[in-house]
Amino acid sequence: MKSKRRPNVLLTGTPGVGKTTLGKELAQRTGLAYVNIGELAQEGELFDGYDEEYQCPILDEDRVVDELDEKMGEGGVIVDYHGCDLFPERWFHIVFVLRSDNTHLYNRLESRGYTGKKLQDNVQCEIFQTIYEEAMEAYKEEIVHQLPSNTPEDLERNLDQIVQWTEQWMKDNN
Ligand code: DAT
Numbered sequence: 001m002k003s004k005r006r007p008n009v010l011l012t013g014t015p016g017v018g019k020t021t022l023g024k025e026l027a028q029r030t031g032l033a034y035v036n037i038g039e040l041a042q043e044g045e046l047f048d049g050y051d052e053e054y055q056c057p058i059l060d061e062d063r064v065v066d067e068l069d070e071k072m073g074e075g076g077v078i079v080d081y082h083g084c085d086l087f088p089e090r091w092f093h094i095v096f097v098l099r100s101d102n103t104h105l106y107n108r109l110e111s112r113g114y115t116g117k118k119l120q121d122n123v124q125c126e127i128f129q130t131i132y133e134e135a136m137e138a139y140k141e142e143i144v145h146q147l148p149s150n151t152p153e154d155l156e157r158n159l160d161q162i163v164q165w166t167e168q169w170m171k172d173n174n
Pocket residue numbers: 013014015016017018019020021022108149150151152153154155
């Protein structure tokens with residue numbers, strides 16, 4: 001018997017909006033696999049140089065895509081990354097852009113140890129809705145959804161909605 005078809009979900013948004021928190025819990029509740037692109041790159045050393053300004057390694061996007069392509073083809077993967085135009089459009093059935101208000105985001109990034117330009121640039125990235133616009137360019141608009149991610153209540157609501165969407169998708173596609 002052919003195995004059940006399962007959707008691929010992209011969770012994206014500015015660093016600190018809550019992608020990892022949502023993604024891990026979502027994986028628990030749906031049984032989908034959770035892939036954190038930052039961790040995947042660390043483990044496989046999928047980097048190509050170092051960004052002095054932001055003091056972080058630069059992702060080797062082609063190698064990340066090669067590494068994941070087969071798994072994505074099988075379906076059932078939640079991907080967590082703060083960018084979205086590096087992935088093939090065909091990978092995702094739905095894209096969620098998490099959004100946080102300035103003060104929430106500022107406080108979260110500050111407690112993560114971000115300071116100065118890195119802190120300001122990330123908060124500005126959120127204010128300018130940079131990732132949302134990137135997502136709207138990279139994917140069909142009708143599969144891109146914004147989710148507020150300020151409070152624990154938001155987290156619960158987002159979990160409920162995505163779990164429901166996943167169940168419906170599996171009914172429709174099996
Ligand atoms: P990201 O993966 O987008 O960088 P995260 O999941 O690591 O973000 O979350 C950053 C911090 O914010 C972390 O301390 C958990 C907290 N957080 C995440 N979602 C939240 C929510 N909906 N309400 C309150 N705090 C939240």
